[in-house]
Amino acid sequence: MMGRGLLGIEELSRDDIELVLDTALKMKEVGERDVKKVPTLRGRTIINLFFEPSTRTRTSFEIAGKRLSADVVNFSPSSSSLTKSESILDTAKTLDAMDPDAVVIRHKVAGVPKRIADELDAPVINAGDGAHEHPTQALLDMMTVLEEKGRLDGLTVTIIGDIAHSRVARSNIYGFRKMGAEVRVAGPPTMLPQQVESLGVKAFTSLREALDGADVVMALRIQTERLAGAAFPTIREYSSTFGLDRQKLRFAKDDAIVMHPGPVNRGVELSHDLADRRPSVILDQVRNGVALRMAVLYLLAGRRKPAA
């Protein structure tokens, strides 16, 4: 699968995941050097095509590309104007004509990176599509857990929050399960998608039961912007039932770590002090994100032969 692009964790094999994680662990050393740059992708062009606003993921990809000496171009049309004036197909063909070596795509609608990938010669890296997948996030999460725990096999991972609308949850479910971990999801029933068990997880509406024996606890960001039609009545009720603090964390294993894909709503899904200090590893996730994305770019954009 690696070589054609990275659209989702669902389509990766265990070997694919191990290759990316091994490569990322090696790449991490580059970020620790005085001069954080290697010539690996010199002369290669990477386009960051972000239809949905994103500072963190785009910056992470940009730094990753630059540390590999690639030319990184950011293209961030506003999603709405593009919908009206230019079709996905036109966007794809326009990009293809510029002959990039990799295209990194984020879009608010599930499936758009795949539709563009179908039209492009260059490998496409999905940087998050709707509530579908966010593969590099899951890979950097697995990398972080691997560093912390020394293994993924046999661990219990609990993901808390709006599973229905989370691409991070889906990619992590696929990834951790492929690597031999048990994955649990927890949240109010309105946030658990229909037949979520079909993804191979156990679903809980009791946080206490979901945390029992967990090695890794992952809190998802809650959308607090829109309350009309929201899946929970008030932020107060959500944080009291599913917001994680040190007291609730006691239900998990003593050495459990806490993760979050960022940005954190402090006091909503994570208590203020848990967001800042161990056992939370949120900044390690961010740090590993750059190395992981270097690995993905190296494996995809680096493998492609330059035009003769």
Added chain:
Amino acid sequence: MRKILIRGGRVLDPASDHDEIADVLLANGVVEAIGAGLTAPDAELLDASACWVAPGFVDLHTHLREPGQEYKEDIASGGRSAASGGFTSIACMANTNPVNDDPSVTDYILDRARQDCPVRVYPVAAATKGLAGEVMTEMVALAKSGAVAFSDDGKTIMDSGMQRRVLEYSKLAGKPVMVHAEDRCLVGDGVVNEGPVSTKLGLPGNPAAAETVHVARDIQLAELTGAHLHVAHVSTAGAVALIRDAKNRGVHVTAEVTPHHLTLTDEATLGFSTNAKMAPPLRSAADVAGCVQGLADGTLDAIATDHAPHAVHEKDVEFTTAPPGILGFETALPVVLALVRAGRVTPLQLIAALSWKPARVLGLAQGRLERGAPADLVVIDPEKRWVYDPAKGFSKSRNSPWAGQTMHGRVMQTIVNGRLVYHADKGVLLP
């Protein structure tokens, strides 16, 4: 007027339960004779050996897009596409621009059909002005102009009081009310069937309950008013069960199902293809089985295509913004023939659902193959294999989930009013 003699075919007439090898002689726009060894020296001969000869298909649910959206389809192109699919009578929905909510629009549609359309066209008029669900249309005047039914189709009337009034008043015009039965509040943003597939894709789900809730409501209202309710494109096993119960109670309800809801599941959307996006959405395997069972036991009267052309540039967008719907005419027969080969329905049952029973829903004289019946016929080679390419078809649009696939079974000839309008080797024939 020319005569046509169709020789040696397997003649299927569901109305009389006849299924036998015979010749069929057509003259003066009607069936003149059916029997063995017919001769007519002055007739055009059609060899139908190894073929089925059946009443022409009657499609209760199509979108011809004229007036207003002729870039997707028009009555001429839609009519040709229908003829090539074996359809001889087609009912077209009111969601044109302007909406068919006034006798002048109905007149226009029929006028265009008379000018340049090889098949019979039956307009379905809107139930409410502008499909807005607020003011009823002039149903009596519309029926006089030629409207055969009333429907707001995809603009489902959510106000139960309004729907009651529409059903009640439709009795004055003596025409059925067709409903696109989906509770719009339950549908929400849903674009695929809610279940494992929507969960996997991360696309908003449309639950089966959105259909069953609405079918249950409208059956209650049909019972209250005594009106003729026709449930369009049934997609769930639950709705089939509700309609079966209602029919057993004697409620005047009929129903249709599409070829895609009989054969495709929501797994067709797994690649995010917008040509698998429909309203109602493709459902689970259990729902497909329920629909097939409903067709087999007669709960579902008709197979209707919901032929819904959309331009390439409209479908080639994000899954959530793409308009729902697919082409239906040219693939309908081979797609549903799979049910005969699988032993789920008999050839007579299938032909009944494509011709005789939908004709009965609208009170049309077509759909029969007997002496004196209108000479609307189709000749089918049930074994012929061919590759479907929408670009080589007759529709202006291309949106089909079966594009590029090998079809098993083909319409060889279509005859409307005693005149050959389609021949597989010659294309659409106009006078």
